[in-house]
């Protein structure tokens with residue numbers, strides 16, 4: 001591999017995914033085409049059930065049995081790999097392991113002192129240096145999600161998949177963690193794919209916002225966000241982009257009437 | 262009303278009263294009815310009589326001896342059951358193939374009550390210690406192995422996904438996720454197993470023994486000493502409760518991460 005650029009480029013072409021439910025089949029994703037540059041921050045928004053998690057799980061390698069092409073650096077994804085990390089909506093920390101053991105859970109094949117160093121670095125990165133001995137139930141929701149982010153980053157993945165990671169947090173904690181994920185992104189230059197139902201969050205973080213539509217899940221529109229960071233959520237341009245994305249959702253909500261006529 | 266009980270010490274006392282109240286009331290009513298002559302003392306001796314008999318049996322050393330013998334038998338059978346039940350349970354829980362190989366026989370043998378094994382146990386092992394330990398083993402073995410398998414099977418699929426994403430080696434996953442996660446179920450199995458073991462020792466001693474709490478009851482029945490029978494019965498109950506409490510205490514020590522719902 002001569003270029004890291006090629007190695008971490010994510011290309012999705014003609015992706016379809018069906019699920020079998022009670023003998024019938026439902027189409028979760030249909031004809032998804034998306035290419036993500038190395039180091040890019042892509043947000044995905046869409047209404048509930050439109051297949052956002054399914055898309056991330058396919059990229060992560062947790063779902064098999066899709067048709068179409070999903071490739072990273074030219075290699076078709078056929079299972080999970082350390083080149084990709086994932087953070088779920090629920091933190092999924094292991095309740096009986098301390099914070100440091102949870103972070104070290106993904107670190108294998110390192111000598112003890114090297115491992116401790118890596119764990120300490122990543123706890124520093126998410127600002128939880130003082131909590132290494134705490135158990136998950138002693139942490140707040142925001143702190144738990146920070147640990148989950150540290151755990152996902154511990155093998156230095158080229159691609160980090162975030163599935164509504166801040167969905168369950170209060171507004172202030174959410175904004176704080178958004179800024180933190182930006183800081184991490186700028187430091188580590190990891191490619192980020194963030195699923196969210198919060199349009200502001202999508203615009204605040206993403207280089208591009210992918211808008212998905214429901215049943216079947218397709219990509220409706222991709223909105224580029226050419227705004228300097230840090231972004232001002234009340235600036236004119238920000239609000240214009242928000243309007244544009246909102247319009248997509250309303251257009252979808254009105255579709256049934258169009259059919260009824 | 263509630264405001265009078267804000268003092269934590271008073272509240273503790275109140276809870277203690279709730280905890281013991283019903284038992285004390287039953288004993289009191291029983292004593293009064295006996296005193297008034299409503300209860301035939303041969304069929305159901307009064308609590309005061311039972312207490313007196315208890316004290317005599319205790320002082321003479323008979324009761325402690327019988328208790329000791331029964332407890333040793335339970336510990337022997339239970340220990341074998343715990344070692345085998347945990348070991349086999351872990352192996353079967355972790356392997357679908359082992360589960361298919363052993364599933365049928367476990368499902369069929371499990372519902373056979375240990376007491377039904379007594380005739381065979383006596384034929385195989387004689388009327389000595391071995392047959393009793395075997396009966397106790399059977400009683401404790403199934404709750405432990407079944408709960409161990411179940412606990413392992415209930416490993417949260419979400420953690421399986423996290424482990425796959427992070428390429429966690431299997432042995433690390435088993436020791437850091439599967440077994441600790443199964444621990445609450447395993448502890449329940451151990452608790453139920455010990456309880457069944459204790460029930461079984463008494464049953465085994467009722468049939469063929471010359472010592473132990475079960476023997477004490479059987480012997481007293483032949484001599485129509487209903488007070489001794491009741492002392493034996495109550496002793497069984499109290500020791501069972503103490504054993505259960507000890508295991509629960511152990512459980513609390515081991516499982517510190519679990520914040521269980523404890524009622525309101």
Ligand SMILES: Nc1ncnc2c1ncn2[C@@H]1O[C@H](COP(=O)(O)OP(=O)(O)OP(=O)(O)O)[C@@H](O)[C@H]1O
Pocket residue numbers: 019020021026028046047048049050051052053054055197
């Ligand atoms: N394991 C599965 N088996 C069957 N159907 C599934 C499965 N997982 C998802 N689906 C279906 O696929 C569709 C998309 O689900 P997905 O979880 O990807 O939606 P989502 O966009 O993430 O929704 P939300 O915003 O609510 O998380 C849904 O209709 C869902 O019912």
Ligand SMILES: [Mg+2]
Pocket residue numbers: 052053054163
């Ligand atoms: Mg989802």
